[in-house]
Amino acid sequence: DAKTTQPPSMDCAEGRAANLPCNHSTISGNEYVYWYRQIHSQGPQYIIHGLKNNETNEMASLIITEDRKSSTLILPHATLRDTAVYYCIVRVDLAGANNLFFGTGTRLTVIP
Amino acid sequence: KAGVTQTPRYLIKTRGQQVTLSCSPISGHRSVSWYQQTPGQGLQFLFEYFSETQRNKGNFPGRFSGRQFSNSRSEMNVSTLELGDSALYLCASSSRLTGTYEQYFGPGTRLTVT
Numbered sequence: 001d002a003k004t005t006q007p008p009s010m011d012c013a014e015g016r017a018a019n020l021p022c023n024h025s026t027i028s029g030n031e032y033v034y035w036y037r038q039i040h041s042q043g044p045q046y047i048i049h050g051l052k053n054n055e056t057n058e059m060a061s062l063i064i065t066e067d068r069k070s071s072t073l074i075l076p077h078a079t080l081r082d083t084a085v086y087y088c089i090v091r092v093d094l095a096g097a098n099n100l101f102f103g104t105g106t107r108l109t110v111i112p
Numbered sequence: 113k114a115g116v117t118q119t120p121r122y123l124i125k126t127r128g129q130q131v132t133l134s135c136s137p138i139s140g141h142r143s144v145s146w147y148q149q150t151p152g153q154g155l156q157f158l159f160e161y162f163s164e165t166q167r168n169k170g171n172f173p174g175r176f177s178g179r180q181f182s183n184s185r186s187e188m189n190v191s192t193l194e195l196g197d198s199a200l201y202l203c204a205s206s207s208r209l210t211g212t213y214e215q216y217f218g219p220g221t222r223l224t225v226t
Contacts, residue, residue, distance in 0.1 A: 034214070038155075041200075041220075042219060042220075043116070043202050043217030043218050043219050044155070044202070044204075044217045045217065046214035046216065087155075099145060099160055099168050099170065100145075100147075100155075100157065100204075100215065101157065102155035102156075103154070
């Protein structure tokens with residue numbers, strides 16, 4: 001699985017959009033980009049994933065650059081409950097390979 | 113639909129003892145993965161079970177083992193506990209083994225070894 005690089009921490013004002021970047025310059029054509037978050041002392045929570053196209057769900061939007069070497073997770077209207085560590089994971093979805101490699105992630109702090 | 117449940121939520125054990133942790137996946141999910149989270153090493157994959165068979169294993173010593181039952185519930189066992197085994201142990205379930213899938217995590221079992 002390709003390596004990812006994320007800033008260690010970010011702040012965001014409550015109600016504003018939070019834009020979390022992820023660099024995955026060595027991504028290969030069959031690797032997906034997944035985002036999870038972990039609120040303090042809880043299990044990680046799946047947010048969104050994508051391959052090439054931008055994706056949106058009720059939680060967030062995922063923007064993947066055309067060359068797929070980087071992506072941005074967007075939380076459109078951050079709330080205090082979005083304070084968490086956000087993990088960007090790049091992986092191939094293979095049969096029998098249901099394991100995730102978490103890096104250090106980005107600690108997002110939403111400020112009132 | 114009920115989420116992933118893990119029991120117990122907290123556990124204190126002494127060095128040298130063994131421990132068994134339990135995980136019940138989301139109904140209909142047949143894949144269960146286990147992870148260890150420590151402040152120093154972060155989240156690390158332990159192993160994954162699907163249809164009662166271990167499909168993947170992370171880089172952990174043989175003291176760490178697991179199994180899965182026919183109802184997809186899974187247990188993880190750690191024998192001869194060491195102080196460094198103190199961690200949050202998380203299990204995650206997913207519905208498919210192939211294709212894209214997301215994993216749903218339980219709240220974890222916090223193990224303290226004294």
